[in-house]
Amino acid sequence: MAFTMKKLPNNNVNADTPAINFDFKVFITFVFKLLIFVLHIVFTSQYAIEGSCIMTGRLPGSQLSG
Numbered sequence: 001m002a003f004t005m006k007k008l009p010n011n012n013v014n015a016d017t018p019a020i021n022f023d024f025k026v027f028i029t030f031v032f033k034l035l036i037f038v039l040h041i042v043f044t045s046q047y048a049i050e051g052s053c054i055m056t057g058r059l060p061g062s063q064l065s066g
Helices: 002-007 012-056
Strands: none
């Protein structure tokens, strides 16, 4: 919403298309980084649960104990 409000005082047709293309690229890169970040959090949390289970010698909670 912010980029449309910034681009409205300019020429509507000419300034609209590059703004949409630019923000589309930024949005795609943001979604891609967010997806990698979420996958990183999920994998590191699983490895952290396994690592704490190995280091402490007990099962952390009812997830792995069944």
